[in-house]
Amino acid sequence: MTTINKIIFSLLFSLILIITVKANSGDTTKVNMGRLAIIGGGTVAFFTYGYIIQNNIWWKNEKTNFHFNNVQDYKYALNADKLGHFYFAYLATNIYSDLFMWAGINKRTALLYGGLVAFTFHTFTEIRDGFSAGYGFSWGDLAADFVGAVYPALQNYYSALQPFDFKISFYPSQKFKAGEYATVLDDYESTYHWLTINITGLLPQRAKKYFPDFINVAIGHSVKNLNGIGGGNHELFLSLDWDFEALPGENKFWKSVKRILNYYHFPAPAIKIYPNIVWYGLKF
DSSP states (O other): OOHHHHHHHHHHHHHHHHHHHHHTSSOOTTOOHHHHHHHHHHHHHHHHHHHHHHHHHTOOSOBOSOOBOOSGGGTTTTTHHHHHHHHHHHHHHHHHHHHHHHTTOOHHHHHHHHHHHHHHHHHHHHHHHHTBTTSOBOHHHHHHHHHHHHHHHHHHHOGGGTTEEEEEEEOOOHHHHTTOOSSGGGOTTSEEEEEEEOHHHHSOGGGGGGSOTTEEEEEEEEEESOOSSSOOEEEEEEEEEEOGGGSSOOSHHHHHHHHHHTTBOOOEEEEEEESSOEEEEEEO
């Protein structure tokens, strides 16, 4: 067994062991073990599929001894990639916490397990990068992964964080249209990260009725003109944002659909506020 396969096996085994031990400790009368088994099997399949995809897209370069990427990592995308690491760890944590609650685990514990699953997969990814000649292990990426994985739990503990969520959107850049990137996910100029703010969650109780609860405000970020060695510029946006979970419809299926839609920033009126001013009737 190669070093990298040992790492994969250790991470998967640790994850399955922790979930199994915890699920079988204490009162398990409310835990649906069949659903938990489905989550476990799906997780192994997801890890395997994720490894294959990443190996085909990012890890084709020559393998090398484990090494760190402490210089180029902070230049090639002007750190926009750190926002991506944060967002996808945040997304995975929320999805898995919902799955664990579906299996009968209480919300606080489900958020803990969801964060564990998300951080485990991202840690494996960072370690695998360390064996790739074209990348290298990044402490910055791992830190962003960790913060994204724990943020949903922090929201549950601290009500002051609950009005602040995160979304992503994509709009093909000129480089992507020219075929410079195989996938839009790999093009940070096509990617927009959004901090969405629930205005009604910040208003005093008596003022809430005067503001539509399905309208939020979002602050967006992207990068343009990247050259891979530190060149390029940041872009900042101020936009309206749609809170789908505030729309009518309370049956389980519709609530799930609304929650999934809420992870993406759909087109809305916006203004670019940096590095220049541009008004958008709809910003994708």
